[in-house]
Amino acid sequence: EAGVTQFPSHSVIEKGQTVTLRCDPISGHDNLYWYRRVMGKEIKFLLHFVKESKQDESGMPNNRFLAERTGGTYSTLKVQPAELEDSGVYFCASSQHRVGSGNTIYFGEGSWLTVV
Amino acid sequence: RKEVEQDPGPFNVPEGATVAFNCTYSNSASQSFFWYRQDCRKEPKLLMSVYSSGNEDGRFTAQLNRASQYISLLIRDSKLSDSATYLCVVNKAAGNKLTFGGGTRVLVKP
Numbered sequence: 001e002a003g004v005t006q007f008p009s010h011s012v013i014e015k016g017q018t019v020t021l022r023c024d025p026i027s028g029h030d031n032l033y034w035y036r037r038v039m040g041k042e043i044k045f046l047l048h049f050v051k052e053s054k055q056d057e058s059g060m061p062n063n064r065f066l067a068e069r070t071g072g073t074y075s076t077l078k079v080q081p082a083e084l085e086d087s088g089v090y091f092c093a094s095s096q097h098r099v100g101s102g103n104t105i106y107f108g109e110g111s112w113l114t115v116v
Numbered sequence: 117r118k119e120v121e122q123d124p125g126p127f128n129v130p131e132g133a134t135v136a137f138n139c140t141y142s143n144s145a146s147q148s149f150f151w152y153r154q155d156c157r158k159e160p161k162l163l164m165s166v167y168s169s170g171n172e173d174g175r176f177t178a179q180l181n182r183a184s185q186y187i188s189l190l191i192r193d194s195k196l197s198d199s200a201t202y203l204c205v206v207n208k209a210a211g212n213k214l215t216f217g218g219g220t221r222v223l224v225k226p
Contacts, residue, residue, distance in 0.1 A: 035214075043203070091159060110159055111155075
């Protein structure tokens with residue numbers, strides 16, 4: 001079974017440009033999450049989809065970030081315009097059930113973003 | 117104050133030795149607790165969930181102390197392959213988002 005896949009794995013863009021990250025969750029997983037880790041900080045939650053609906057977007061840092069999950073399958077996270085402080089690794093994760101003991105959430109390998 | 121705090125380490129551990137480390141969490145509403153393992157430039161992977169009664173998985177033992185709001189991880193008979201960053205992760209009952217600590221780095225040396 002394929003795991004959570006993310007594209008691109010690495011991206012280097014200039015400040016002010018736009019980048020779109022894509023995540024394909026594990027087939028059949030209704031729950032999809034975005035997390036990110038910026039330099040020197042811990043991994044932080046960005047948002048959570050249940051199917052195509054945003055369940056919780058309390059972690060989105062500002063309106064330069066837009067996440068979508070049309071059709072409830074893959075998701076995209078767009079950063080427009082990118083700023084230097086957006087550099088970091090963006091992890092997508094998915095789960096069949098809600099988070100809780102015994103319920104596993106699977107992470108993708110991450111999309112490493114560098115804004116120069 | 118961070119919601120989940122960990123000693124960043126590194127813990128330098130001789131192969132075959134035992135190592136233990138804790139993490140503290142500030143939100144008493146936290147309901148689910150986990151240890152994740154993260155290798156360099158890789159994704160976090162679930163090592164084990166942590167239950168109130170404590171639990172063991174092979175050489176790994178996790179404990180939860182709700183009164184003092186900390187969880188612990190003990191690794192027995194350390195292997196070179198145990199070298200990694202161990203992430204303490206908690207989740208509030210009403211929420212569906214994980215809160216991560218900064219990680220504890222463990223280096224097992226021959």
